[in-house]
Amino acid sequence: MADSASDARLRACGRAVMLSNHAMGDVAGDHSDAEKGAISRMPGAELAFRDSNRRRRLPERANFPVPRTFEGYDWSAVRLPPRLSREDVTTCAFVRKARSLVLFGPVGTGRTHMLVAMGTVARSMGMRARHFTTTEPVTLLSEAKRDGTARKLMRSPEGTDLILVDEFGYVPVDRDGARLLFQVIDASYERRSLAITTNVDLSRWGAVLTDDQMAAAIIDRVAHHGQLVVFEGESYRLRHALMRSS
Incomplete structure (x- = not known):
């Protein structure tokens, strides 16, 4: 006999919370339609609770x-x-296509603001975003090597939809840091989106990474499915600095 609408609804709710059709079939066979309706509301409430918790934790994980x-x-x-x-x-449409953006321009022109705003939009849409400055991987890698979690660190981008790399080019990156950055970008290639802020022209990334070959490999992957957003003009902070009026 075909399932009733209430049976089908109950089974769908069960699957959503990872209960087997066998378990839900037993429930469906022993209860009335009204009881099955009440039971099916429980998985719905659980899913809403899980989603609420996940969204609440996203800002903390985004960093x-x-x-x-x-x-x-x-x-x-x-x-x-x-x-x-x-x-x-503003809608993070590029994230759904696993495309990347390089936000290039001088300090204080709104690059980091845009970077974090994109992450905020992605987070509000249920996507997972992770922000870090370019110097952070070096520190994280040295700590990971000390406590034996380097392999886990290399896998950290997995499960992320948008990786936000801030302040690329502010300070040189040593070879270990460059290798980690390459592995993050290589693991993300055609799988997830990257957004990078930099004040350094792509032709000079080799000097930042102290390795021209590594820089060429990174640029190749970022540029293939990436687009360049150019920021121009004077620093917003300088234009609105209190020191100018004194």
């Missing part, structure tokens, strides 16, 4: 330096490439 959104964002210094619209950025 954002400060909260940022696109509300009131000043786009006057931003030059987008032809195939990337403002909506693509």
